[in-house]
Amino acid sequence: MSRRTLVTIAVCAALAIGTGFLVPKALASRYDPAVWHEPQSVAEQPAEETPAGTGGQAPPLTLVSVSFTGEFLGWAMRDKQTGVTIGENLEQTSSTESMIKTWLVADFLRTEDKPTSYELDQAEEAIRWSDDDAAQVLYEKNGGDASIERMIEMCELTDTKVYPDWWSRTQMSPRDAVRLGECIANGTAAGPQWTDWLVNEMRNVAGTTAAADQEERRGGGRWGIIDGVPAASADQVAIKNGWTSIGSDGNWHLNCLAFTDGWTMAVMMRYPDELGLDYGAQICESIASQLLT
Amino acid sequence: MWISWALLDLRNGAVSGSANQAETTMTASMVKAWIAADYLTRFGMSALLSPVIRDSANEPAWQLYNELGREESIQRMIDVCGLTDSSPGEDLSMTLMSARDTVRLGRAISDGTAAGNWTPWLLEEMRQVRGRGDFGIRHAFAPAVRQTIAIKNGWDKRVALGLWNVNCLAISKSWVMAALTRYPQEWALSQGAQTCEDLAAGITFPRDTPDEPTPRAAP
Numbered sequence: 001m002s003r004r005t006l007v008t009i010a011v012c013a014a015l016a017i018g019t020g021f022l023v024p025k026a027l028a029s030r031y032d033p034a035v036w037h038e039p040q041s042v043a044e045q046p047a048e049e050t051p052a053g054t055g056g057q058a059p060p061l062t063l064v065s066v067s068f069t070g071e072f073l074g075w076a077m078r079d080k081q082t083g084v085t086i087g088e089n090l091e092q093t094s095s096t097e098s099m100i101k102t103w104l105v106a107d108f109l110r111t112e113d114k115p116t117s118y119e120l121d122q123a124e125e126a127i128r129w130s131d132d133d134a135a136q137v138l139y140e141k142n143g144g145d146a147s148i149e150r151m152i153e154m155c156e157l158t159d160t161k162v163y164p165d166w167w168s169r170t171q172m173s174p175r176d177a178v179r180l181g182e183c184i185a186n187g188t189a190a191g192p193q194w195t196d197w198l199v200n201e202m203r204n205v206a207g208t209t210a211a212a213d214q215e216e217r218r219g220g221g222r223w224g225i226i227d228g229v230p231a232a233s234a235d236q237v238a239i240k241n242g243w244t245s246i247g248s249d250g251n252w253h254l255n256c257l258a259f260t261d262g263w264t265m266a267v268m269m270r271y272p273d274e275l276g277l278d279y280g281a282q283i284c285e286s287i288a289s290q291l292l293t
Numbered sequence: 294m295w296i297s298w299a300l301l302d303l304r305n306g307a308v309s310g311s312a313n314q315a316e317t318t319m320t321a322s323m324v325k326a327w328i329a330a331d332y333l334t335r336f337g338m339s340a341l342l343s344p345v346i347r348d349s350a351n352e353p354a355w356q357l358y359n360e361l362g363r364e365e366s367i368q369r370m371i372d373v374c375g376l377t378d379s380s381p382g383e384d385l386s387m388t389l390m391s392a393r394d395t396v397r398l399g400r401a402i403s404d405g406t407a408a409g410n411w412t413p414w415l416l417e418e419m420r421q422v423r424g425r426g427d428f429g430i431r432h433a434f435a436p437a438v439r440q441t442i443a444i445k446n447g448w449d450k451r452v453a454l455g456l457w458n459v460n461c462l463a464i465s466k467s468w469v470m471a472a473l474t475r476y477p478q479e480w481a482l483s484q485g486a487q488t489c490e491d492l493a494a495g496i497t498f499p500r501d502t503p504d505e506p507t508p509r510a511a512p
Contacts, residue, residue: 133384136355144356165341165356215450217351247348247424 064088064290066283070271071251075287076174077265078182085175093159093171094268097242098130098221099255100170103151103180106189106198108138125218127201127240132168132217139167155183168244177266181259185238202238209277219243223281224256225265228288236260243280245273254280258288265291294476294484298492299392301400301469302499310392310471315378317389318473321447322349322426323460324388326419327370330402332357333411346418346445349426358385374401386449386458392471395462399469402443419443419464429461429489430470441465448485450478459485467499 066073074089105123109115115123122138125131139147148162148170157176163169172180180189184202187195207213207220214220221241229237242255251270254277258265267284297318299310308314329342341353358366364381367388371379376398378391390398401407408415420443431442447460459482461472472489 132351136352140355140359166350166352168352215452216448245425247426248344250424 064287066286066290068269068271068283069275070269072268072270073283074174074269075265075267076178077263077291078178079263080182081262085178087174090175090178091159091173093161093173093176094255094270095163095168095242095244095246095253096170096172096177097168097244097253097255098132098135099177099240099242099257099266100148100151100167100172100180101126101130101135101242102184102198102202102240102257103155103189104135104138104142104147104167105201106184106191106194107142107147107150109194109198110189110191111142123198124201127198128204128206128221129218130205130221130241135167151180151183151189154188155179168242172268174266174268177255177257177268178264181238181257181264181266185259185264199238202240203235205239205241209281214277224284225258225267225288227281228285228290228292229258230293233260241281241284243277245277252277252280254284256281256284256288263292294474294488296472296474296488296492297392298470298472299396300471300496300498301396303400303403303465303467303469304499306400308393308396310396314392317378317380317391317394318460318475319382319386319449319451319458320388320390320395321386321449321458321460322351322354323395323445323447323462324367324370324385324390325349325354325447326402326415326445326462327374327398327407328354328357328361328366328385329415329418330407330411331361331366331369333415334407334409335361338411343418346415347421347423349422349446354385370398370407373406374398386447390473392473395460395471395473396469399462399464399471403464403469416443416464419445422446428483428486430463430472430493432486432490433493446486446489448482450482452478457482457485459489461486461489463493465498470496470498 072094074092076085076087076090078085105126122134126134126138145162145164152160157179159173160176161171163171183189184198190198205222207222209223224241226234226237226239237258237260239258245252250273252273253270255268265288267287269280269283271280297311297313297316299308299314301308325345329346332342341357344350345354367381374397376394379394380389382388402415405412420440422444426446429446431439431444443464445462449458455478456475457478459474463470470493472492474485474488476484
């Protein structure tokens with residue numbers, strides 16, 4: 001069965017060298033020649049950003065290896081110092097699920113002069129507890145599909161497609177998810193007044209994968225990439241995950257988006273329902289851990 | 294646990310049920326059966342309808358509810374189906390219905406009053422309900438019969454109120470059954486689902502022919 005194929009991802013990536021706090025491990029590595037599985041992802045890398053320190057030596061290499069059972073796994077990470085994006089299947093799309101609530105909140109706050117305290121509560125619930133009802137309220141106030149179109153335009157997404165009247169089914173690629181994260185972090189999405197507020201909400205996402213934290217239309221979303229980051233740094237990581245077990249294809253559609261001042265990362269996947277929520281959370285954690293620590 | 298149920302015999306229109314069958318409760322997703330019927334008769338087919346019934350998908354249901362005028366759609370349900378206890382709620386899932394009104398809705402769907410020419414399509418979608426929302430009344434029947442029974446259940450944990458709403462609507466060729474429950478949020482969804490099933494297992498259903506659905510032995 002095609003969707004049960006075992007996918008082992010081995011990505012060898014040539015990268016610039018970074019140093020300092022929470023610099024992706026990949027960027028600090030120096031090994032042997034790199035093979036790009038996604039040549040288009042290096043298009044963003046200007047020639048002048050080739051690490052000076054490598055001289056005539058072979059570029060560095062990193063390896064992400066994940067044992068994954070499911071029909072789709074893609075991820076992308078962009079280093080903010082170099083502008084380099086690495087990843088696997090990073091141009092293929094899957095449904096965003098709740099990950100897109102970041103945009104719904106950003107789009108609302110940027111365009112609303114004076115949000116009411118009720119509206120701010122809705123925005124907070126949509127991020128911290130991934131509240132579907134709250135997100136729907138904002139989606140409708142944003143004009144529905146028009147809001148998703150604005151996201152594609154303002155955040156310069158290249159793979160993302162609107163799903164009419166259904167925000168969680170917006171089709172997005174991992175590299176577009178990274179662009180969305182950057183669009184939030186650089187203030188384009190939420191504007192000068194609300195970006196800090198939104199990023200702070202994303203740093204304070206609450207709740208676990210435990211059944212007690214998962215309700216019908218809201219649930220705990222503090223898991224995944226943030227668990228793969230060194231614990232001391234976790235409070236600097238802004239996140240928004242998306243997760244739905246979808247009846248029509250029997251799959252979990254699970255996504256993780258996270259960024260810090262140094263990097264932005266997205267992991268997106270679809271895998272059989274019976275594997276459970278924790279399975280996907282651990283895939284996100286594993287990829288982040290391999291890239292960052 | 295608050296439990297209310299009703300059974301409507303489609304052969305003669307007789308309604309039986311619990312003493313509290315006129316008491317209302319929040320429908321949760323059960324009312325999506327009406328939303329689909331109302332949309333089909335007013336606007337025709339939409340790609341959003343099938344997932345609203347089969348998977349009880351929320352976002353498309355909210356979209357359809359908006360397009361239908363929200364409370365105006367619920368008022369049409371009350372008028373078209375001849376409901377006596379029901380009323381619109383703050384949102385779709387908070388629509389208030391009684392067990393006897395729920396079987397009246399089921400009758401209107403069954404006899405074409407609700408969905409007109411779209412009735413066979415809607416009933417088939419309700420037979421195709423899958424995943425988490427496939428529980429309750431029809432699971433009291435053997436698998437071969439189960440797949441002939443159209444259902445739309447509703448389940449919602451309301452944290453603000455500290456309780457679960459778990460409701461079951463089932464439509465067979467010769468009967469309609471509603472089972473409605475409310476209970477503390479700390480309990481499992483399966484408690485309500487099992488209550489629907491147990492109520493069905495304990496009922497003597499109308500039978501037209503030897504082929505008509507018969508529940509498995511009562512527990």
